[in-house]
Amino acid sequence: MGNNEIIKNSLDKILMYYGAIPPRGTGNWTCLSSRHKNPRDNLSVKGDICCCHCGIKGDSFAVIGELEGLGHKDKEQFLLIVKKAFEILNMPVECKKPNRHEQYESKKTKKQDGNTINELTQIISEVSKKAKTMNYIYFKTRGIINPYLFKKYRLIVGNPKRIFPSKLLPNLTNIWAYEYIIPIIKDGRVVNCILRRNDNKSNSNNKTLNLKGLPVEFFNGDYLKETNLKYIFICEGVFDALTFLNFGHKALSINSIVMINKLFQEVKNNKEGLKNTIFFIAFDQDEKGWGQKAAAELINKLKSINIKAKSLKLKEYKDINEYYCNNQKSFLESIDKVIPI
Numbered sequence: 008m009g010n011n012e013i014i015k016n017s018l019d020k021i022l023m024y025y026g027a028i029p030p031r032g033t034g035n036w037t038c039l040s041s042r043h044k045n046p047r048d049n050l051s052v053k054g055d056i057c058c059c060h061c062g063i064k065g066d067s068f069a070v071i072g073e074l075e076g077l078g079h080k081d082k083e084q085f086l087l088i089v090k091k092a093f094e095i096l097n098m099p100v101e102c103k104k105p106n107r108h109e110q111y112e113s114k115k116t117k118k119q120d121g122n123t124i125n126e127l128t129q130i131i132s133e134v135s136k137k138a139k140t141m142n143y144i145y146f147k148t149r150g151i152i153n154p155y156l157f158k159k160y161r162l163i164v165g166n167p168k169r170i171f172p173s174k175l176l177p178n179l180t181n182i183w184a185y186e187y188i189i190p191i192i193k194d195g196r197v198v199n200c201i202l203r204r205n206d207n208k209s210n211s212n213n214k215t216l217n218l219k220g221l222p223v224e225f226f227n228g229d230y231l232k233e234t235n236l237k238y239i240f241i242c243e244g245v246f247d248a249l250t251f252l253n254f255g256h257k258a259l260s261i262n263s264i265v266m267i268n269k270l271f272q273e274v275k276n277n278k279e280g281l282k283n284t285i286f287f288i289a290f291d292q293d294e295k296g297w298g299q300k301a302a303a304e305l306i307n308k309l310k311s312i313n314i315k316a317k318s319l320k321l322k323e324y325k326d327i328n329e330y331y332c333n334n335q336k337s338f339l340e341s342i343d344k345v346i347p348i
């Protein structure tokens with residue numbers, strides 16, 4: 008996938024970054040509350056998007072253009088749109104020396120993001136102090152039972168409205184449902200969170216949200232900066248990564264298959280440090296075959312820079328966590344078989 012293709016395929020992430028809400032089932036998204044009195048179910052997303060009510064429409068580039076006040080048909084402004092997309096999706100930028108104005112702008116946004124991240128880190132550290140009284144049953148039903156994990160990853164259960172400032176939350180009437188909170192920690196700071204719901208209206212479209220206005224990040228991405236790592240499991244979803252972590256293995260999740268290029272880029276940046284590491288790619292077996300296709304693509308790319316990469320077999324299960332929850336014995340044996348001693 009080229010960069011523009013990744014951006015095009017990440018329309019949902021971009022919409023969520025600006026605070027739009029995916030539908031309860033199939034059907035329309037809820038448009039941005041800043042553009043409507045009642046934005047509920049206005050936004051049709053079928054490849055491109057269209058909201059008849061406020062007039063936002065088009066692809067990822069058009070959406071960013073509209074919301075950032077940039078014209079996507081103007082060449083110079085289009086580059087700014089692409090730059091913003093890189094920022095939202097946290098894509099690595101090829102090295103080109105920025106000019107003075109760009110340096111100033113990027114310093115400014117870094118400072119704003121930095122303030123938000125400090126605030127967020129503070130909030131999570133305060134709230135996770137109450138971890139003892141938290142009800143971790145949902146995590147436990149998914150086999151995440153290692154008490155060390157709850158502490159280390161500062162997992163939280165609670166109403167997001169009571170935890171986060173409103174500027175970080177999508178304006179959603181049932182935001183309370185997203186009560187399972189998994190902080191994404193990078194260099195010791197909380198840079199975003201994954202909010203998971205598990206009520207009876209939860210489905211594959213709407214089950215997770217990120218905090219609003221913060222870039223997409225890997226869960227446990229810091230592992231890619233290590234040296235002397237023997238092996239690591241690369242997962243699609245955060246519960247798959249938690250499944251491995253539950254047994255003391257190292258794992259990270261990329262949280263969306265469009266992020267495989269970013270993963271590759273980060274591995275490449277630390278090629279020397281990771282030259283002896285085995286990458287086990289454990290993406291989903293979804294109906295459309297996207298997960299497995301992305302896994303194959305990633306493995307080829309990693310091999311092309313002499314990084315060891317293998318795909319992990321899931322039998323008939325759709326993802327790692329489902330495999331583990333349904334057939335723990337087989338799952339653990341399959342892991343023991345592949346990992347180096």
Ligand SMILES: [Zn+2]
Nearest residue numbers: 057058059060
């Ligand atoms: Zn329309």
Ligand SMILES: [Zn+2]
Nearest residue numbers: 038042058061
């Ligand atoms: Zn609208």
